[in-house]
Amino acid sequence: NALGNKEELRNIYSTSIVFMAAVGFLIFLFFAIWAVAFPWTLAEKGAPAAKYTLFLIVIGAQFMVGFIGSVFDCFHEGFQRYNLRNNITIVNSSVGSVVLYMLFMKGGGLLSLALVNMIGFSVKYLIYFIMLSTPRLGGFTFERSHLSRKSFKELVSFGYHSLIQGIAARI
Numbered sequence: 001n002a003l004g005n006k007e008e009l010r011n012i013y014s015t016s017i018v019f020m021a022a023v024g025f026l027i028f029l030f031f032a033i034w035a036v037a038f039p040w041t042l043a044e045k046g047a048p049a050a051k052y053t054l055f056l057i058v059i060g061a062q063f064m065v066g067f068i069g070s071v072f073d074c075f076h077e078g079f080q081r082y083n084l085r086n087n088i089t090i091v092n093s094s095v096g097s098v099v100l101y102m103l104f105m106k107g108g109g110l111l112s113l114a115l116v117n118m119i120g121f122s123v124k125y126l127i128y129f130i131m132l133s134t135p136r137l138g139g140f141t142f143e144r145s146h147l148s149r150k151s152f153k154e155l156v157s158f159g160y161h162s163l164i165q166g167i168a169a170r171i
Contacts, residue, residue: 001078001079011147013071013142013146015146021064027064029060031056034056055110058118061118062121072128072129075138100113
């Protein structure tokens with residue numbers, strides 16, 4: 001962006017969506033397998049494991065949405081649209097808190113929390129996506145012609161180094 005290379009930004013945008021969708025799908029697949037094959041690992045003694053199947057699938061879907069949505073979030077951050085992002089997050093969090101409170105007052109539990117979080121993240125990322133799509137805020141759309149091996153290699157390299165740095169910081 002600093003170099004004014006809109007074509008490369010479009011390559012990074014489209015390639016990032018595919019890359020993050022693939023990572024998100026793999027994580028979703030992990031949770032779906034866990035949900036179907038091993039839901040009992042979360043259940044309390046004597047509690048039915050079936051309710052945890054849906055919970056795990058919702059958590060997996062939230063990860064998938066989160067990975068794809070992080071592309072839209074990062075693009076807005078890269079364009080330094082902090083005010084816009086903060087305002088959307090404030091409204092989203094406020095509405096989510098009210099909905100959670102209402103659900104908890106009616107006896108909602110862990111599944112309610114997971115569903116509200118997934119819906120909240122999905123709405124926030126959908127708003128970011130729509131904003132990026134508008135010409136005034138970039139006019140970014142996914143296009144297969146913008147998929148780039150070079151961008152993919154840069155994403156994997158950056159992601160790998162960020163992962164190692166994050167692990168080192170936690171240790």
